[in-house]
Amino acid sequence: MFSQKNNPISELAEFLRFLGSYIHLRIAGWGKRFEKIKDIIVAFLVVKRGKYSQSFLNTSFLILVSATLIAGPIIIENNPFISDYFNNQNISTAQSVIATDISDISLQTKLSEKPRDKIEEYTVKPGETLASIADKYDISVETIKWANDLKSDTIKAGQKLKMLPITGIAHTVKSGESIYSIAKRYGVDAQNIVNFPFNEYEDLDTFSLRVGQVVYVPDGHPPAVKPIGSGSSLVRIIGGQPGSGRFIWPTTGSVTQFPVYYHMALDIANRELPPVVASDTGTVSYAGCLGYGYGCHTIIDHGNGFQTLYGHLSRIDVSAGQGVTQGQTIGRVGSTGRSTGPHLHFEVRLGGALQNPLSYLK
Numbered sequence: 001m002f003s004q005k006n007n008p009i010s011e012l013a014e015f016l017r018f019l020g021s022y023i024h025l026r027i028a029g030w031g032k033r034f035e036k037i038k039d040i041i042v043a044f045l046v047v048k049r050g051k052y053s054q055s056f057l058n059t060s061f062l063i064l065v066s067a068t069l070i071a072g073p074i075i076i077e078n079n080p081f082i083s084d085y086f087n088n089q090n091i092s093t094a095q096s097v098i099a100t101d102i103s104d105i106s107l108q109t110k111l112s113e114k115p116r117d118k119i120e121e122y123t124v125k126p127g128e129t130l131a132s133i134a135d136k137y138d139i140s141v142e143t144i145k146w147a148n149d150l151k152s153d154t155i156k157a158g159q160k161l162k163m164l165p166i167t168g169i170a171h172t173v174k175s176g177e178s179i180y181s182i183a184k185r186y187g188v189d190a191q192n193i194v195n196f197p198f199n200e201y202e203d204l205d206t207f208s209l210r211v212g213q214v215v216y217v218p219d220g221h222p223p224a225v226k227p228i229g230s231g232s233s234l235v236r237i238i239g240g241q242p243g244s245g246r247f248i249w250p251t252t253g254s255v256t257q258f259p260v261y262y263h264m265a266l267d268i269a270n271r272e273l274p275p276v277v278a279s280d281t282g283t284v285s286y287a288g289c290l291g292y293g294y295g296c297h298t299i300i301d302h303g304n305g306f307q308t309l310y311g312h313l314s315r316i317d318v319s320a321g322q323g324v325t326q327g328q329t330i331g332r333v334g335s336t337g338r339s340t341g342p343h344l345h346f347e348v349r350l351g352g353a354l355q356n357p358l359s360y361l362k
Contacts, residue, residue, distance in 0.1 A: 123159070179194065240327055
């Protein structure tokens with residue numbers, strides 16, 4: 001019998017215990033050295049954080065761009081209007097020639113270089129008049145007079161004037177008032193107030209207002225003053241009548257909102273909900289409903305670079321892919337989406353860009 005001292009099994013067990021202890025000590029030593037090195041690196045980065053923040057921002061930007069490139073096609077594919085816009089970038093040479101032929105008409109559209117969202121203060125310069133200042137701000141002389149309580153056209157150098165972002169009225173909301181009562185007070189349709197993109201609401205579904213806030217009333221006028229300019233709702237049009245271009249009026253009613261830089265479209269109101277007709281022959285590229293924005297609406301592609309959009313419909317009588325002829329009924333006037341009352345929101349687009357509809361209808 002072998003003694004315990006010379007037993008190979010005992011020696012192996014002793015060796016394994018020694019090896020385990022050795023490995024444990026080595027790992028513990030490596031861990032301590034790693035922690036020291038990590039502390040040094042962290043301290044270095046904290047001290048140099050300003051130097052490396054730019055690299056971090058650049059990396060974040062690259063990640064954002066990559067995500068956009070991946071998600072962009074999906075977004076475009078699922079948004080009919082954006083999709084139509086990008087598809088129109090591939091218009092053939094023949095279609096481009098057609099667009100060039102009518103470019104002189106589209107140039108009539110006047111867009112603000114820098115849309116204003118609030119009242120600005122302006123100091124009158126020597127030699128300036130109310131008319132020259134009004135032209136500079138693209139608003140009416142009457143708007144300046146109303147905003148500054150001026151009784152005459154006389155102004156002097158150095159005088160401070162409040163300049164509204166639009167032709168109309170700036171109204172401070174009082175208790176119990178709504179966009180409907182304010183619109184009635186200043187002789188406009190409530191939709192005019194909703195169309196101005198910089199007006200804010202407590203509730204976007206009901207367009208409720210906050211007491212004390214300033215609401216801009218485009219084309220509004222003081223109660224004792226006769227309406228001026230193109231904002232009058234007395235302009236009546238009849239659907240189906242030809243325009244000066246290739247389009248016909250899409251429905252019958254009162255024009256309550258004319259094209260402006262923030263709303264390059266026509267609003268045609270009619271509480272009788274008359275039919276809406278195709279302004280020109282084409283193919284329906286979209287027909288559907290949203291719970292916001294255009295609501296139930298139809299887009300017609302006219303095959304020559306032009307598209308027309310018919311928004312806030314109460315009923316849609318066509319479907320995507322269907323061919324329509326000029327004057328064919330495609331739906332009825334309604335008040336769906338971002339709307340305060342029955343009206344048609346009518347847009348004309350060329351190559352995906354909004355045009356002034358009056359250039360083709362008036």
